[in-house]
Amino acid sequence: MPIQIDIPNLGCSTFTAQNTKGGRFFGRNFDLSYSPAALVKTTPKDGYASMSMVNLGFLGYDKEKLPESFFKSILTLAAPYIPLDGINEKGLSIGVLLIPTEETNQQTDKVDITTTTAIRMILDKCATVEEAVAMLKQYDMHSSANSCYHFQIADASGDSVVVEYINNEMKLVEPKDSYQAATNFLLTPGDYDFGKGQDRYATLMNTLKEKNGVVSQEEAMKLLESVKQDWHKTEDGSMSATQWSVVYDLENLSARISMGMDFDDIYEISLLEK
Numbered sequence: 001m002p003i004q005i006d007i008p009n010l011g012c013s014t015f016t017a018q019n020t021k022g023g024r025f026f027g028r029n030f031d032l033s034y035s036p037a038a039l040v041k042t043t044p045k046d047g048y049a050s051m052s053m054v055n056l057g058f059l060g061y062d063k064e065k066l067p068e069s070f071f072k073s074i075l076t077l078a079a080p081y082i083p084l085d086g087i088n089e090k091g092l093s094i095g096v097l098l099i100p101t102e103e104t105n106q107q108t109d110k111v112d113i114t115t116t117t118a119i120r121m122i123l124d125k126c127a128t129v130e131e132a133v134a135m136l137k138q139y140d141m142h143s144s145a146n147s148c149y150h151f152q153i154a155d156a157s158g159d160s161v162v163v164e165y166i167n168n169e170m171k172l173v174e175p176k177d178s179y180q181a182a183t184n185f186l187l188t189p190g191d192y193d194f195g196k197g198q199d200r201y202a203t204l205m206n207t208l209k210e211k212n213g214v215v216s217q218e219e220a221m222k223l224l225e226s227v228k229q230d231w232h233k234t235e236d237g238s239m240s241a242t243q244w245s246v247v248y249d250l251e252n253l254s255a256r257i258s259m260g261m262d263f264d265d266i267y268e269i270s271l272l273e274k
Helices: 071-081 115-125 129-136 196-211 216-226
Strands: 010-020 026-034 037-042 050-055 085-088 093-099 111-114 140-141 148-154 161-168 169-173 180-182 239-249 253-259 266-270
Touching: 010 037, 010 093, 010 148, 010 196, 010 216, 026 050, 026 085, 026 093, 026 148, 026 180, 037 071, 037 253, 050 071, 050 115, 050 239, 071 115, 071 169, 085 115, 085 239, 093 115, 111 115, 115 129, 115 148, 129 140, 129 148, 129 161, 148 180, 161 180, 180 196, 196 216, 216 239
Parallel strands: 111 140
Antiparallel strands: 010 026, 010 180, 026 239, 037 050, 050 085, 085 093, 093 148, 148 161, 161 169, 239 253, 253 266
């Protein structure tokens, strides 16, 4: 299919925490211009079932062009290959966030992959954070859309990591507590902490610290609401805001989703439901 996947200047927030019943949550805000979205479930024959959020705007859809008929929906067949966050049947969850710096472009003799390809592979093949990191190390990363990104990955055991690429070298940021967060600046120690979203990061970390890293289902969504971005003009002149907020339950394999900052109307979806 002749598809040009363009990932523009997105700004996002993620966090992982323990829930009040002993399981784990992975929270994610996706911030961008208007983004018609789809929750995509996949059940590969040789991999794990998963569900992931996809911005259909990357496939050319917008307010005037939506997949409302058979012919208009053909391009959505590519949706499984552009996930931006998700969870699989093993309770592994992942989200990608923009870093406003030079694109990652690793050049060794390893097989080449891109940002969304990496997310698809991890959801399909990895059950733990350790397995996800080991998989990423096997490939040369080439960032999508001439940008740099980092990933936050968490699993049902409570393990979490932020994977970053600095000067084309993979760096791992381990949590110092039972919770972890990421926004749009590098977390690797050193002279790398440029970017944006430090205010959102502080809100996430301070709130989680106050709660000892334990939040209820409702508190997890409230935390995402506290770091939502209202409509504002970005550096490139486009308008941006939080397009979706999702809390993945890594034990019950479910997602609670708010679209367009409507936190009064929450969709609850289970991976295991047909």
